[in-house]
Amino acid sequence: MAVLTTTVPRLETGRGTRSVRRIKDNLTAYAFLAGGLICFGLFSWYPAVRALMLAFQQSNSVDEATWVGLDNFRLLFEDPEFGAAWRNTFAFTALALVIGFAVPFALAVLLNELRHAKTFFRIAVYLPVMIPPVVTALLWKWFYDPGPGLFNEVLRFLHLPTSNWTNSTSTALVSLVLVATWANLGGTVLIYLAALQGIPGELYEAAELDGASLWQRIRHVTIPQTRFVMLMLLLLQIVATMQVFTEPYIMTGGGPEDATITVLYLIYKYAFVYLDYGSACALSAMLLVLLGAFSAVYLRLTREST
Template sequence: MVYLPVMIPPVVSALLWKWFYDPGAGLANEALRFAHLPTSNWSNGADTALVSLVIVATWANMGGTVLIYLAALQSIPGELYEAAELDGASLLQRVRHVTIPQTRFVILMLMLLQIIATMQVFTEPFVITGGGPENATVTVLYLIYKYAFLYNDFGGACALSVMLLVLLGAFSALYLRLTRSGEDDA
């Protein structure tokens, strides 16, 4: 069930959420009306549009991340937990001193991959908000699309793409260097 959102094509997923967020007959506002709560503009309001897209992108991409975390958790030897429990460690202490150190590499790599994926969001703003009210949901890739196909400025789109590549490459190198230096100290 957790992996199901990943199997749905991104455009179909975005269209479902667009219907879900519809201010008139959308499921989100119907649920709020049923609970006698005030309704929201969701993806049509400048103050709520970006949060709405974050929810959509998180839901659509969480399946792979959850599976990788699950695999990392299952790779932790049970003896470590048993030893910590025999030493009198509480649940939080076992998480802090066993689980997190054993899954540190996976956590750091998934954080890097999620940051890179966040910088490359396109489908949700394109399909759901079209850049959003007052450009509230214009992402870098959506801006590249606008330069290339709406403004017919392929040079500007290419320059933005190269800038994104350089920025993400520099960020990744810095991130890996900082996380490696933390490993060397441990």
């Protein structure tokens, strides 16, 4: 009995010590997380919730707002620029996928096959990413200048017809897609390169022994092995291109004839030109719901396929 009376309190004391230590560790962890959680809440979630509330309010200043229900959404649907902005945004996204999704993959495959000057070409491809977006837009704006612009000077030197580039409704949107593709090419190429270098060399050796050509190796080895990376980059590119703003704002101002006005640029006009924060937030909410629904469906389909 003496042994039992001395053992039980020790067990209880040991359990109590471990519980106190666990609580202290948790409190320490939450204390370190508190700063990040507070910053995330103040600068990310609070603006999002505030913008969602303003979507149902009439406001010419953030401090004075009255509830108007769905009036802001009705106003958007009556605006002729609303339809043009969505059409241009979808067209920009489609063109960016055709040009900006295939080109980085092809460049990554080419760079992966190089045996000399690998570092130089990788730096050259990634260099546009290090240039600020505004500087890139201004640089290409000079390239596209219909008068002394670089591209038209080259065409004149080659005795070829010049183009109006961003001043023509037929070529303005494509011109902006080329700028966005060039500016964001480097990061995508490096991600593809990392995925390509993770493919076991034995697979390529087996394909070569079977007599597979370069295209067959890419089709049956490279693409299946990088499928997950390609699907994730596809999702990220669609979300990013649906929010294009810098190129139309700097280079065309939404013109000519609303040929390059996008949803994000229209949000900017409502907020900072018309000073209608309610309609700007309503359009932002529509874009958020669309991208959120697309992302959820896309991830669901890709999860089922993999």
